[in-house]
Amino acid sequence: MESDRIVGLEVNQRSIMDLPTTQMRIIESAIPLFARYGYEGVSVDAIVKATGINKATLYYHYSGKQAL
Secondary structure (H helix, E strand, C coil): CHHHHHHHHHHHHHHHHHHHHHHHHHHHHHHHHHHHHCCCCCCHHHHHHHHCCCHHHHHHHCCCHHHC
16 A cells, blocks of 8 residues: 555656656747747647647647647
């Protein structure tokens, strides 16, 4: 039972450590798209495709395209 707690803690710590990296990947993928197509010309689908993530991950880190 105690090992479950340790495993869960390790997963949570890993997720927290990855947060800035994922956020930066999203931003670094979105900026060139916005520069090329403009804000209105870029969809959330295009951002997640360029980043290599799914929509749920984007919405976990940002409330939407406007938050970027």
